[in-house]
Amino acid sequence: MKAFNKSDFKLVAEFKFEPKPIHRGYAMRTLYVNVGDKVAKEKPVSEDTKKRFTGGKGFGLRLLWDATKPSTRWNDPENEIVIGMGPIAGNTNYPGSGKSLVVSLSPMTDVPIDSNVGGYFGPYLKFGGWDALELQGKSERETIVFIDSNEGLVQFYEEPAGLDQDTHLLAEELTHVFAKDAKDLQAVSVVSAGRGADHAPMSVLNFSLYDKRRQGVRVKQAGRGGIGHVLRDKKIRAVVCRFSGVKQNLNDAADPAAVQRLGLKLHREIVVNDDKQCKMRSTGTAHLMEVMNDYDLLPTKNHKYGQDPRGPEVASWVWEKLFSQNLPDGCWYGCTLACAHAVDHFLLETGPYKGTKVCVDGPEYETAAGVGPNLYVYDPQGILELNFYCDTYGIDTISFGTMCSFLMECWELGILNKERTDGIELTWGNWQAACQVLHDMADGKPFGVLAGKGVKFLADYFVKEYGADPKVMKDIALHGKGLEQSEYISKESLAQQGGYYMTNKGPQHDEAWLIFMDMVNNRIPTFENKAEALHYFPMFRTWFGLQGLCKLPWNDIEPADNSKWAEPNKVPEHVQNYYELYTAITGEPLDWDSLIRQSERVYNFQRVFNIRQGHGHRVEDWPPYRAMGPVFEDEYLAREERYDKQMKEKIGVDPAGKSTAEKVKITREYRLKQYDSLLDAVFKRRGWTPDGCPTPEHLKAIGMDLPEVLEVVNARMAGKA
């Protein structure tokens, strides 16, 4: 890390604002920043906007809609990055209350992406009196935006020469520059990307938190959909926020004692039960590694398989030993579920920082799976190396993992060879090769830049340039709407295929995770059951993003007596906590119906937003076949018994005497038909037309019948858009 002084940073423009205390969870104003014109101004939030959009992702989408046009693409100056917090964000009592929701028009999907992220930035911004931050425009020179929430200051700085660009150095350098003194370091949070994000759409925003014990900066990612690429396209090197003086109840809760009571109840539940349940406090989400491998759900070789005998080599107990223990690793104050673990003093073996010891944030499950077994990598060294470099270069570990496994499968299929990969040998398990792709991405070298465009682009490219079979490419390029699928095998659960691909933003698991309910426990057997689950789970989970909450403390910890309740998979006691928490902070009542309604409004608004951008058609909600069933004969044969049994029992065809090719075909036809029927059922349940357009009647019923929204759906339904 290099040391800089504030005086090394040339101040270009400065704006003063009155810091505004929060009232009942809201500031009722948002901050607009244009890095092109170098202006900052405040915008009021109307009561109507608050009522209809609630906060967080809702406010973000509202602002993004207003800032852009149907013709706006990701790299137009008017595209924005909006960071929204939500009324519950920033409370320090209830675990998981420090999330920010970032939205932008995505370079990967061409529609709005939303990404949920921890770190201190969002709450610090909020405490200056802002419900959201809009970043618009494009700068000529590399810019750093500094927001001082204590002083009510927004400043634009020019980047000084020599400032590092990769996150682990950049965020550290900026934290030291913008902290008042050594005691103030924890009061600074930095949002940045990294050199990879300069070249690759599949990039993240890193949100920092200063870790007092490690005496260094850690980062959490707004990972999906390429927002880092948007940041870098705007020539924003970083956005820095400073706030000192976090206290209990800066949200000015209506009933602060109730907020304390609810938080303490959950803290205690976590302290007592976590060790017997998910072990989030010692292993984080990596506890899922062996569970997924056991259930044939852990992506292995580009989601071809879900299991491998080598699975235990990267199981949670391996990570537990590598993670530093007995540290309060929450991504915001008061999260005792504390899943944000790190491997300290990790010695890098490749790349520009080879030979140095670093702190690796993670791996979380998605990363360990995505750059581990999915690449057929079972060496923790390789997983950590890829984890670290993805983070510091600003690359999404999920998209990278899914993309790299696609490349490796293409290598196996003979589509790729050394001539086509700039000499990188992309064989299964070769993590050094995967690292090389990553380094080439950061350095802007041709193959790295190509790979960074994602599997949708690559599949077309390989057809055009290398004569690859278009059908195979379409089947094995695991993406929806241009976004790579995250790391669960979905082919044996029809409901999860819907959970992934009937999403607004693309196949990310945060909307619905129905695999166990559907495949293991068979609780939602009919189309109607599945459609119901694909209605209320996405709606319920959307709610977290409206409030500034983390989903994990909802069901990665459960009350000891959870199973005695009806519908235990909803964790009813925690849902009750959320009603009470919302009421304690905002002073407004909440029950199941009004909770779902808050989400439905925003969810449907987002769908209409997709439509406004020229998307949101039924065809775009189809998965590639790899996500639905066995593409190849060897893939079928690897689970022959299962597939034959299904053929007999579910399809009603006797597999005896049939060739594998015939059986693959029969299975495929059946599964495609099933998915098509599921689309019908889900769209109907969601109040959408068969093409996936929310109907005016439905929008009226849920209170999202704004004129500009109706205009878009009427045009689509009239066949004009």
Added chain:
Amino acid sequence: MIKYLKLHEDRCVGCGNCVATCSRTYFKKEDPAHARIQVFPAGSGKFHLVACDQECRKCVAECPVQAITVTAQGVVMINKNLCVGCLACVAVCPTGAMRYYPGEPVPFKCIACGECVKTCPANALEIAEKEDSPMSRLPFEAAAAAAKETLK
């Protein structure tokens, strides 16, 4: 060394003088809910006393902002200016010695000041000293192990 309030439960007569003194000292009122020492009837004329043993230091390990530190005498203290009021320390405290009052932002605990000792008529309380233990060192060792190499 660890300075702490040694509790001789067998001698306690349950008069509550300690509780009154403590809450008066720190909160300017007599209120058991605001005392850093707690007296519970345990039946048959016996009493159970609760105050921090200054040794387990689970709260020190748990505090996200390092608002809880240990003084040179080995006493666990909360820095009110740093505390963000999350109550994680209250949750991890195995004896209930870390307390909070609903609606007030910062928790509180016994800091072995010895005010109560003076008012106990039964010699049930005593300011004593004990050796550090592996448990008491754990939070510092865990943090030191994770701290940046360059800083060590």
